[in-house]
Amino acid sequence: MKKYRAGKIKREHSVIEQLWPVLEHIAECDLVTSIIPGPISPLGTHGFEVTFQRFTETGLRLLAKNGAAVQEVYLVAPDKQSTLEWLAAEGIVAWKPPRKATPQRRPVPEPxxxxxxxxxxxxxxxxxxxxxxxxxxxLGRKRYTYAHVRCAQK
Known part of the structure; x- marks a missing residue:
């Protein structure tokens, strides 16, 4: 089977119908080197959406869902984080940067x-x-735990 590439989009598999305009918009981004749509699987949801799944070794993995099918889309991008931020800024995927969690020490219950x-x-x-x-x-109310007396006083 001969693989065909038009611009940045690889056309080895068929593509969900609503996904073409999204892929062409992503192809215009300078951060993305290549776009590889994966095989289509059946699905029973409503509406069309593109979601970010995870980072891969070479870029990002997205999922495109329409009412009857789901399709994986791989983006090859050297700067993964900037690409994801661009996709979110363009409204292609719904993603917010994670808040930096401050590690909180668990308080010791009163003895x-x-x-x-x-x-x-x-x-x-x-x-x-x-x-x-x-x-x-x-220590504790229902499940008792035990500690050195000096540890419980800290």
């Missing part, structure tokens, strides 16, 4: 009471071993 441990176990705060028969702070 309920001090108990004598019936068996060896690990401290739920620092992870070090606690021997049976030693005093420990009982």
């Amino acid at each position: 309920l009471r001090t108990v004598v441990l019936p068996s060896d176990m690990a401290c739920s705060v620092c992870g070090r071993a606690m021997r049976a028969g030693t005093r420990a702070a009982q």
